Amino acid sequence: MLEKKKNLAWLIFIRLVVVSLFLASITYFNIRQPDFFPDVMLRDVTRLIIVTYLFSILSLTSLRFPLQIVSPLGYAQIIWESLFVSILVVITGGISSTYPFLFNLAIINASYLFGRREALYTAGICGIIYGSIIDLHYFGKLENIGLMRPLGNIYGPNFILSLIFTNLIAFFLTAILTGYLAERARKSETALKEKEIDYEELQRLNSIIVETLDSGLVTLNSHGKIRVFNRYISQLTGVPQKNAYDMEFAEIFPEFCLADISNHINNRIEISYTNSKGDKLSLSLKYAPLFNNDGERFGAVIDVIDMTERRDMEAKLMKSDRLAAIGELSARIAHEVRNPLASISGSVQLIAESAKIPLEDKKLIEIVIRETSRLDSLVTEFLNYARPRSPQRSWFSLNLLIDDLIALLKGDVRFFSIIISLDISEEIQLFADRDQLHQVLWNLILNAAESMPEGGEIFIGSWWGRASISENYGSMRTLNLTIKDTGFGIKCTDMSMIFEPFFTTKPGGSGLGLATVYRILEAHSGTISVDNEYRLGTSFTISIPVPLKV
Known part of the structure; x- marks a missing residue:
């Protein structure tokens, strides 16, 4: 219905243009030849055109009403156009009028708005009206409106019949042809809309599938430019999807040569990759070329899986x-x-x-x-x-444990020049093995103090992390505890070995301190991470899950 309303608006607009051109043409010819149109005829045509303008404007205004009015308004347009041409033919001479062809416009509009059946009906009505006008003119029934019988008698009956027959045939041929073309156009338009809907649905479905994949998907054109870059690979690399389009594959993976992977078609290769956030990842890539129907290669698809956690x-x-x-x-x-x-x-x-x-x-x-x-x-x-013993868990105060460790550290004459800062604003209760946590924190605090023989600062802070679910304890929260110093830090070459047993950089050290810390935290389902800047200090962060209730 919306489409018909749009078509109707265009029809009315085109009619206004045609009527305006018609008015301009007769005005032009009347100026060039003042006797081209008699004054009475010119006055009547002008009035007819004014009425047509008013009817068209009223029709356009009516389109603002509900859609149910569209079909009746369309029929009204066809009726008016038939009347308009009929009156115009009567005004411009009846049998001698040159405007009967305008009936075809009403027929074309009927097929355009409604279809072949309405076009045939309109052709029949136009034929009856035109035939009646010609007959009435021929038999002198229109003398009182200026179409005199003597003018009609100039033409013989054979000419009158042929004139009516010829125009009637033209009307029906126009109806058949335009109705057929209109139906073909309507069917084609419907098929096109269905295909557009199917295409949009497929495109939307394809987009959803690509975006919800739990692996990275990259497609390249024949020049190696990125065309598809799904959300997973965007989050993995830190490159926004809109920025990745039309980039070279090597711009995002500079450590990687596309030619290398193209030699491993349908086989996975694993590479080390550092994303824009500085995270080091282990990625598995599978390359597959894309071919068109002619067997010509026009691009490639690359499947990327993050193997880091594995x-x-x-x-x-x-x-x-x-x-x-x-x-x-x-x-x-x-x-x-x-x-x-x-x-x-x-x-x-x-x-x-x-x-x-x-x-x-x-x-x-x-x-x-x-x-x-x-x-x-x-x-x-x-x-x-x-062979560490299993944790003997119980509730205890982390604040009191840290106070004991600080007092123990300050009692050592070696560490009088060390300042300790705390950022633990609330009372924290832990459910863990107190003796083992004592050993973990003491090892970390002692290492921090020993890294600053000439004095410095140790910062101890805590914050709550993400929530999780445990099979044994139900809902849990993660406590993060950071111990940071301003010492010499750890050499980059030693970072990968600090949790290995017997590795130490201290004279007389056993190399089991951090290794034991790692084992204890592992037994508590916790983790430890290191943030290090050589000669500027080291920050150890331990994360321990704490049950909300036991």
């Missing part, structure tokens, strides 16, 4: 397996080493109690006792790392 999980599993093996080995070593150490220490202590031992030998014996004690402590520490 690789991290594999590394953790490998590390856990390695630690399990170390644990078994450490238990045997402890059994084989600690018993002889105890025997050696006991025997040497008995020897030292003898009065016959020279003073120099006693000093050597003291060294042996001290070193066996240190070795026993190292074995114990290694056992705690390799």
Whole structure:
């Protein structure tokens, strides 16, 4: 109905243009030849045109009303156009009028607005009206309006019949032809709309599928320019989708050569990638060329999967397996080493109690006792790392634990020049193993203090992170605790090894401090991360899930 309303508006507008041109033409000819149109005829035609203007304007105004008025208003246009041409034919001479062809415009408009059937009806009505005008003129029935019978008698009956017949045939041929073309156009338009709807639906469906994929999708044209860049790969790389369009693939993946992956068609290759945020990712890419119906290559599609979490999980599993093996080995070593150490220490202590031992030998014996004690402590520490006990969870105050650790640190003369800043604004209760958390925080605070032999500042702050669900404890929140120092920091080459057992940069260090911290947090389902700037300081952040209730 909206389409018909639009068509009707165009029809009325075109009629106004045609009538205006008609008025201009007769005015022009009358100026050039004052006797071209008699005054009475010119006056009547002008009045007819004015009435047509008024009717057209009224019709355009009526289009503002509800859509139900469109069809009746369309029929009114066809009726008026038929009347307009009929009156014009009567005014301009009846049989001798040159304007009967204008009936075809009414027929064309009927087919345009409604279809072939209405066009045939209009052709029949126009034929009846035109035939009646000619007959009435011929038999002198229109003398009182200026169409005299003598003018009609100039033409014989054969001419009158042929004139009516010829125009009638023209009307129906116009109706048939324009009706056929109008129906073809209407069917084509309907089919086109259906295809447009189908295309839009397919395009929308395709867009939804591409945007909801849980992997990155990139399509390239034949010149290697990006054409599709879905939301997943946009979030992965940090490049906005609108900016990625028409970029070179190498602009987003500078570490990567497209020619390399094109040699691995339908096979995945894995690359290391650093996105715009500085995150280091492990990406798996699969390249597949695109071909048209002629078999010509016109682009490529690349599937991208983020393997970072999977690789991290594999590394953790490998590390856990390695630690399990170390644990078994450490238990045997402890059994084989600690018993002889105890025997050696006991025997040497008995020897030292003898009065016959020279003073120099006693000093050597003291060294042996001290070193066996240190070795026993190292074995114990290694056992705690390799085979840690399960956490004995209970509720305790994190604030009180940190206060105890700060007091312990300030009691050491080495750290008198260190300032400790706290940003823990609320009372925090943890559900964890207090002794193990004590060990974790003490190792981190002690490392921070030892990295600033000439003094500095240690900052301890906390904030709550995201919520999660645990099978054992239900709803949980993550507590993040940061311990930051202003010391020398860690060398970039050492960053990947700081949680490895026996790795240390401190003279006399066992290399088990941070490794033990990592193991304890792992047993608490927690994590630890490092933010380091060499010679400017290091920040360790531990994250521990805390149940809302137990």
